[in-house]
Amino acid sequence: MNLKKYLTLTRAGMIEALQFRLSFVIIAVGNVLYLIVVYFLWKSIYASAGTDIVNGMTFSDTLIYLVLATALFNFMEMYTVWEIGRNIQSGKIVLDLLKPIEYRKYLFWSYSGSFVMQFFLTFLPTFLIVAAVTHGTIPLGINLLYFIVSVILAVSINYSIDYIVGTICLYTESIWGINIMKQVIVLLLSGATVPIAFFPEGLKQFVLHLPFQSIYNAPLTILLAKDPAPESVLRTLGTQLFWSLVMMIISKLFWKVSLRRITVNGG
Amino acid sequence: MKKKNLRFYIRIYFKILAQDLKSKMSYRADFIISTIGMILTNVSGFIGFWILFRNFPSINGWSYHEMLFLYGFSLVALTPVQCFFDNNWNLRGNVYSGDFIKYCFRPINLFFYYQSEVFDIKGLGQLAFGLGTLIYAWIKLGLAVTPLMLLKTLVFLLTASLIMIAMQNAAAAACFWIENSFYVLDLAMRFKEYAKYPVTIFSPVFRFIFTFIFPIAFIAYYPSLVILRPDEVPVLSWLSPVIGIVFFYVSYKIWMRGATRYSGTGS
Amino acid sequence: MSAIIEIKNVTKEFKVLNRREGLKGSLRDLFSRDYKTVRAVDNISMTIEQGEIVGYLGPNGAGKSTTIKMMTGVLEPTSGEILIGGVVPYQNRTKNAQEIGVVFGQRSQLWWALPLIESFRILKDIYQITDADYEGMLKLYRSLVDIEPLLHKPVRQMSLGQRTLSDILAAFLHNPKIVFLDEPTIGLDVSMKAKIRTLIHALNREKHTTVILTTHDMGDVDALCQRIVIIDKGKMLYDNDIEHLKGFFGAYRTLKIRVDGDLKAQAEEIGKALPDCAVSADEDWISVLVNEEKQKVMDVLAQLQKTHRIRDMQLEEISTEEVIKKIYEEGVQ
Numbered sequence: 001m002n003l004k005k006y007l008t009l010t011r012a013g014m015i016e017a018l019q020f021r022l023s024f025v026i027i028a029v030g031n032v033l034y035l036i037v038v039y040f041l042w043k044s045i046y047a048s049a050g051t052d053i054v055n056g057m058t059f060s061d062t063l064i065y066l067v068l069a070t071a072l073f074n075f076m077e078m079y080t081v082w083e084i085g086r087n088i089q090s091g092k093i094v095l096d097l098l099k100p101i102e103y104r105k106y107l108f109w110s111y112s113g114s115f116v117m118q119f120f121l122t123f124l125p126t127f128l129i130v131a132a133v134t135h136g137t138i139p140l141g142i143n144l145l146y147f148i149v150s151v152i153l154a155v156s157i158n159y160s161i162d163y164i165v166g167t168i169c170l171y172t173e174s175i176w177g178i179n180i181m182k183q184v185i186v187l188l189l190s191g192a193t194v195p196i197a198f199f200p201e202g203l204k205q206f207v208l209h210l211p212f213q214s215i216y217n218a219p220l221t222i223l224l225a226k227d228p229a230p231e232s233v234l235r236t237l238g239t240q241l242f243w244s245l246v247m248m249i250i251s252k253l254f255w256k257v258s259l260r261r262i263t264v265n266g267g
Numbered sequence: 268m269k270k271k272n273l274r275f276y277i278r279i280y281f282k283i284l285a286q287d288l289k290s291k292m293s294y295r296a297d298f299i300i301s302t303i304g305m306i307l308t309n310v311s312g313f314i315g316f317w318i319l320f321r322n323f324p325s326i327n328g329w330s331y332h333e334m335l336f337l338y339g340f341s342l343v344a345l346t347p348v349q350c351f352f353d354n355n356w357n358l359r360g361n362v363y364s365g366d367f368i369k370y371c372f373r374p375i376n377l378f379f380y381y382q383s384e385v386f387d388i389k390g391l392g393q394l395a396f397g398l399g400t401l402i403y404a405w406i407k408l409g410l411a412v413t414p415l416m417l418l419k420t421l422v423f424l425l426t427a428s429l430i431m432i433a434m435q436n437a438a439a440a441a442c443f444w445i446e447n448s449f450y451v452l453d454l455a456m457r458f459k460e461y462a463k464y465p466v467t468i469f470s471p472v473f474r475f476i477f478t479f480i481f482p483i484a485f486i487a488y489y490p491s492l493v494i495l496r497p498d499e500v501p502v503l504s505w506l507s508p509v510i511g512i513v514f515f516y517v518s519y520k521i522w523m524r525g526a527t528r529y530s531g532t533g534s
Numbered sequence: 535m536s537a538i539i540e541i542k543n544v545t546k547e548f549k550v551l552n553r554r555e556g557l558k559g560s561l562r563d564l565f566s567r568d569y570k571t572v573r574a575v576d577n578i579s580m581t582i583e584q585g586e587i588v589g590y591l592g593p594n595g596a597g598k599s600t601t602i603k604m605m606t607g608v609l610e611p612t613s614g615e616i617l618i619g620g621v622v623p624y625q626n627r628t629k630n631a632q633e634i635g636v637v638f639g640q641r642s643q644l645w646w647a648l649p650l651i652e653s654f655r656i657l658k659d660i661y662q663i664t665d666a667d668y669e670g671m672l673k674l675y676r677s678l679v680d681i682e683p684l685l686h687k688p689v690r691q692m693s694l695g696q697r698t699l700s701d702i703l704a705a706f707l708h709n710p711k712i713v714f715l716d717e718p719t720i721g722l723d724v725s726m727k728a729k730i731r732t733l734i735h736a737l738n739r740e741k742h743t744t745v746i747l748t749t750h751d752m753g754d755v756d757a758l759c760q761r762i763v764i765i766d767k768g769k770m771l772y773d774n775d776i777e778h779l780k781g782f783f784g785a786y787r788t789l790k791i792r793v794d795g796d797l798k799a800q801a802e803e804i805g806k807a808l809p810d811c812a813v814s815a816d817e818d819w820i821s822v823l824v825n826e827e828k829q830k831v832m833d834v835l836a837q838l839q840k841t842h843r844i845r846d847m848q849l850e851e852i853s854t855e856e857v858i859k860k861i862y863e864e865g866v867q
Contacts, residue, residue, distance in 0.1 A: 026451055030450070034457065040473065041464055045319075049323050055322065271662075289647065372608075372643070373631055373660055374661060
């Protein structure tokens, strides 16, 4: 694999992201407001509950969990579904398919630039602020390394799901509808809106067997575990790896089959 | 040229609106998928809400049913902005591509003409869902059903709507001044998520900020107090209809100023 | 005749961002920005009478669109004065809009998913066209083009030619005093172009509508315009009738002859013999560009007949296209 041609796409994406300096300010304001709302909401929730620990999570745990879930969401949202959908509608996809890079990779690397920017400009500051505010709740040790590995796997799963949903746009014109469905389902079932620990038992077991929890719940659980047993970390990472491979295969096959359909029908 | 009175504008509105519905009917699959997406959004929002309250019986002195009332109230209040002002979401694209110019050549109010072009029928699903929640909470709370109460509800729902519409107009108009204004609009939309919570959960400083700087508290909290807790209505609640009208007017002026400043990109 | 458009010393400036290059440049742009002022339209004046068809020409980026946007009230001039039918368009946009029609290239202003007749009905209401005027206009349209098959066809299913035709009809529907046409024949086939030119001409004649036409197609200009205005880099280069334009660089005509033997060598020879003419050769012809103010074509022909055995000949007037090209390239002295 010639890495240079991919890194060129990364660099172009970074330059593009930098064109809009005001959007950084706005994103930052939005994130700060979000932090404030989440902080006070859960503070009063825990105050009303009367106990410090609910479902095995303290106030700090919950706060870190939710804030980092949102930071991860912002970081991972690549608008893949929109991009594929729009390219299909405008017919630009034909040009992209002619490029000497596999479309799935082309799209990913085109976005990797804003990925890098998002990481440094939003995820990292949020992480540092939260770590400082909750002083010491995030254990700083080997778990950070596990966390990074887990996030990488999460990015891969998330991208594959986006790609599958984007492929559905080949069959229907409804980009908005499909995208909103995906977003809603992923966010709820991955534990990004309410931590999975709070789910009722039956729902929890169900959700834990779906790929979505590997996107947000898995990395955040690894990050927050005090002294994680190596087996449980391995099990979580193993599950993520499993889903990452499965979703990748599905997304590739689905795309291949769908594309053949297009070529036959003449797009 | 004949004078353009209210009747003229109402007739034009329905004419243009009808064409939008006719166009949408010609994309049936998109319409169905989008509607399902919209319903899913509401359902998942509700599930998150429900999971939360399974764990905590009350938040900051607000009972489950009171919170539910607030939740339903905000959903209903957000319907007009969804139904009648949805074209704001396309504004950036229109300005960016230069297509916006076609709206400038017509001899009618620009803001009116632009907004009349899209009627988002999906919002009706949200209305039904919100009304259902509101009525359920109303009954459970044992609120009286008198003509005065209903009138108050109507007036304060409209107030809340106006404030949300104003925020969205102003946020959408940002695209006339800055590139990539998507984040501004996105931020304004996130506000409506926060509108569901009582402003009393915040510390005094942030209560002030969310009342006067980012007036999120006016979207549902202040207007709904008039019905929900008639014994302890703050002055701000009674003022909210006036504030709503002023906000709407200001946002309209901002929008129009942006549009006249607009110079179109390229030829 | 009365002036419908009066433009006096109009200038329009834009502020544009100077972007730096590369990743480092982008990072620097994040913190400090560098703006420069661009003068898109520079001190332009013109007066246009009711009923004229004026070709508004210039190379890409010359400032044509900017001028039109100012005339339609979308843009405010930085300085100078514009009056459209006695109204300042920027201050009375809606009032001005009632009196103008606009077709902007390939950007359709019709309702995409609807049959044309539905768009017409909405326009009828928006422009408050009376029933009698509306029917009258449709009758006129029927007499000029075959609109029946178009009326009930959704715009998105139309061919580009049909769509352009529909857009032009929609722009004339409320009988405006002025219609601005921006590249109306771009991308169309030869017969559609001819159809559209005939239509514009007929509507101008019937309704005495002023037409401002911007185009890169000199066929449009030759077919429609009595007068042309040329601008480049925001400055007015030319404003006069089209006949005058052809004599602008002198009275040029091209004499083409066919002779035996090697054309290139002979062309060179002829070039030496006729120092006032530009001589060139292609595969079949030797072309001699003659400036009639210096030398008559007949004299040149007579002179050539003495030295060469001419087997065939053609005489070509210089085309509008060539003159315009010359103006774009060299400007006006």
